Amino acid sequence: MAGSPRRAGGRRLLLPLLCLFFQGATAILFAVFVRYNHETDAALWHWGNHSNAANEFYFRYPSFQDVHVMVFVGFGFLMAFLQRYGFSSVGFTFFLAAFALQWSTLIQGFLHAFHGGHIHVGVESMINADFCAGAVLISFGAILGKTGPAQLLLMALLEVVLFGVNEFVLLSLLGVRDAGGSMTIHTFGAYFGLVLSRVLYRPRLEKSKHRQGSVYHSDLFAMIGTIFLWIFWPSFNSAPTMLGDGQHRTALNTYYSLTASTLSTFALSALVSSDGRLDMVHIQNAALAGGVVVGTSSEMMLTPFGALAAGFLAGTVSTLGYKFFTPILESKFKVQDTCGVHNLHGMPGILGALLGVLVAGLATHEAYGDGLENVFPLIAEGQRSATSQAMHQLFGLFVTLMFASVGGGLGGLLLKLPCLDYPSDSQCYEDQVYWEVPGEHEDTAQEPLKMEEPDTQA
Amino acid sequence: MAGSPRRAGGRRLLLPLLCLFFQGATAILFAVFVRYNHETDAALWHWGNHSNAANEFYFRYPSFQDVHVMVFVGFGFLMAFLQRYGFSSVGFTFFLAAFALQWSTLIQGFLHAFHGGHIHVGVESMINADFCAGAVLISFGAILGKTGPAQLLLMALLEVVLFGVNEFVLLSLLGVRDAGGSMTIHTFGAYFGLVLSRVLYRPRLEKSKHRQGSVYHSDLFAMIGTIFLWIFWPSFNSAPTMLGDGQHRTALNTYYSLTASTLSTFALSALVSSDGRLDMVHIQNAALAGGVVVGTSSEMMLTPFGALAAGFLAGTVSTLGYKFFTPILESKFKVQDTCGVHNLHGMPGILGALLGVLVAGLATHEAYGDGLENVFPLIAEGQRSATSQAMHQLFGLFVTLMFASVGGGLGGLLLKLPCLDYPSDSQCYEDQVYWEVPGEHEDTAQEPLKMEEPDTQA
């Protein structure tokens, strides 16, 4: 990365200035475009003669809150496994997601809920914005510890737009079904982050190797993230599906899939270890793959057995990925994937998309009855055969991979702008670079880290 | 504080005796006065021919549970940032809130739900009691680390009564709207605690200065509190509002406001720092100010832009308060505010009340339609103009400040009763004074703390 050495303090002004500028811009856009929808507006709601019980709030808000916990507690603490990067993991998750919520309310609003010159918001826009924030955080996982907050903010700025466009192409143009986002969230977020990490490849990252592991208590903090993600994943997948049997079935399928991915992760983690001991990295991550893999198909008639089988497969692939593929990804493909998002979101996301192809292709009027209208409206209306729906699903996966890859590449170039501050190779995975860290902490840091100038990130 | 030296052991008997006495007293009062309401009583519910789906439980219980998480996990862990006071922060929160729930069920019941000689309870009384417990915990934040549990219990005893009376004056007598409690909870709780802390001023508190900071992992525990408070604040503000569009709009406004306060906190924290680094104290606290500031107005037609602007302002004021005002508060006003409740609840609470004045004053029949009846019944019924409502809102703020200040002063005198045990100036912020602490912990405490007699707290 070019650029003559400058005072870190000078560069550091960029973060607050970007924050203030973006906040000002979104506020103006909100003022011009964003309005309460007919379920949140006092006059509109009471104009129709609605029963309060019919307000969408009561059908989706509990699920929304579960998703909200996943985004902020789940992702934040899951990434807090690093011994010296807990403040950044939890704090930047908080920061990035807060920005993404506002920004994606606008982007998704323009694309999905723009009527009469206004974006109309309610609980569904809250859920959709949280989903988009989830994708941003998945990408964050790939570059965790190697980027500064101003870089992350720009990444989110770009990614939210591309997420919205990709989602629009899939759901609105192609008629793809992807309630829990195997494609739109997990595959997109993972490959966006992985390509971005490739562009930011650091050949001398081993200078920070000693900080790349966990300590005992940081692994327990990470388990807070894991467990909350695991618990609430049924709500994640079911939050945006059709009411009634749709939400109910989606939650049930996800619940089964997760139990199976947990068992297969424990089994495989012990199997691939030299002495039969379990690896916390596997448990913290691969056990969640069961939620990812049924993101597309859990609203469909997957059957409880199908959910178990899918979860089992995802846990297995994910654990094997951590053990065997992550090292290759770095050595051969020059992708440094801090959290292993390729194993947790990338491969299980693709598997989930393919499972969606399969289950959509098997859809029949017998299996879905009058519920076919809800799950596959285009098949129910006779516009498509099940096979055609399956082909569209498959095409959606390719579109997603393309958007994610090109977007991640663009993102990488954006993050290499010379004005942006980032940690040097020997300062990666270290909170002190961006946070005032209490000196009396237990672990390392006898000598305070010198604030050197960034070196590589070429 | 007067009183001849006594054996700590003797004084320590007071806590269990007070507990047992208060529990006995509330139990007797429950036996005499508290009854199931028509939604929780088997006979009453089935006497009317209700659909089970119409039971208030299904409209408010999920929000109640979110509030419950905020009170016990949110406040408890938020205060666990101190390096040696985690047991007390989480434990005394648990203890105080459990007592406050019982006691405020009675006090609020007598004031709001007393019919035919009985208090009738259901999910709404659970929410209201949790709100009152929230105010008590805000006050606790101001004196954290400097008081004993028996003192805290007496504080709660007094504060719950005054909270109930203030709330009654505002909501029932003045017709003030304050769903999320910018006034009744945040302003009241903060100034009650601050005045109380002023009365208990310790000139030699620097003896415990070395324990007043955080350690690495205690800051992460505090972030658990922050994040759960942040996530569930939309439920806090919307829990008691009118059903339908009311709850929906309140949650949405709070959600937007919090995203803005988070961005402004990150921006300001970096701006006011000498080297551009972020301060955990700001992130843990000021990012939440967006929830406080829309406590009054989030049920109104604040507009999404209004929510963003309010949140941005609150995060800014709160961060600046931590940086510049807290030191002055101690040096000039002799108020030692451990958690900075003035910045998180005091100033944002007042701002929230003023915002409520503004938004109420702007209320029109056009903007609210038939929903005006729900938000401003007195305006809808023609008993008041919008301007008059605004004036009542403003008067409500003054009443609250008066109740809080006088109450905090009384509370301070009560806590100085000579029979009460409290930590000496050199024992503040230290769990060992009131807890059996495992000796093998990581940080300090090579030599166990001697249980000296209390010294100042004049």
Next chain:
Amino acid sequence: MAGSPRRAGGRRLLLPLLCLFFQGATAILFAVFVRYNHETDAALWHWGNHSNAANEFYFRYPSFQDVHVMVFVGFGFLMAFLQRYGFSSVGFTFFLAAFALQWSTLIQGFLHAFHGGHIHVGVESMINADFCAGAVLISFGAILGKTGPAQLLLMALLEVVLFGVNEFVLLSLLGVRDAGGSMTIHTFGAYFGLVLSRVLYRPRLEKSKHRQGSVYHSDLFAMIGTIFLWIFWPSFNSAPTMLGDGQHRTALNTYYSLTASTLSTFALSALVSSDGRLDMVHIQNAALAGGVVVGTSSEMMLTPFGALAAGFLAGTVSTLGYKFFTPILESKFKVQDTCGVHNLHGMPGILGALLGVLVAGLATHEAYGDGLENVFPLIAEGQRSATSQAMHQLFGLFVTLMFASVGGGLGGLLLKLPCLDYPSDSQCYEDQVYWEVPGEHEDTAQEPLKMEEPDTQA
């Protein structure tokens, strides 16, 4: 325990093989037997002309999610109090519960929801499976730190079956009411675990005594578990009760009971201490006894006062149990109860069953009105008197104790199978035996633990 010394590595293969075998077996059973019920199946739901709002999902899913948090976060972190056993506490909870959910879906399905050759699943089977997992985790608490994961898996295999049979005998054959499971979950889980722990008695467990305590931060992790259990217990007891007033009243009673057990625990903990200081073990556990003690009676017309009195009694008995009875249990009865499940689940469970006897015996048509049909259908239909119902409740307790004791004994024999791996007496309460533990952690473990052969567990 017999058996010639073998390579630990060889024995360690058993865990993954058992996992894979059990997962395969449950998957096949799911394929053959498990089907969506009429509320989760697309065709069945839409065949009837249901309003989506009538789907059971909306009445029970929020409560289910709260229960889910309790099982995975609550139990997992509550047991993480041990200084070197956090990975195992949280991890094995995760593992055991995931298996128990699948397995008990089958067992409970065969016993309760088997129609036309199929088990029909939906949100109620999810709740019931979580309840069964709760019982397994209670038993796990008694033997925490002294068993290997393969042993635990076999324990769950057996316990889930016996849990299902006991529950079937009580609820279906005897017509016993036990919504929150004072008997079926707490009493059963506790005595199953205690008898099992008796069979696995280790006379030389003092070799691991130095690891049996907590450290400062492990106690805070445990408080995460405590607080989430405490908060969501009202949802636990009310999750399976009748809709409407049933769920509402159950949640309310549990909420009151828990506040009282918290106050009595704080009072008693200070009282029984030599110097008036509080003991974290009491606060973490006994404060929860109020949830256990109203498990049976909280759906009944217990009255708010009754809830307070029951909670107070339970907190008192539980705290005294930790102080005085746990040592006797080990020295006299040779039961090593790691988490004190006898105090938290055993005695309060029995008290809860007896309270259920009392409250059922006092049931009148006046008190319950037309709601009697929901709470005591057999009394409402005239098949039983209240006294007869009370006698059946009492008999249910004896049946539960019998099933638990015999089951625990069988379980102990099963876990002593020579092929099973377990930690030696000097390796108990130590994560390194089963987990790859980061070397740089803060506390002990300068020298890595040698993987010795198991010694006693005779």
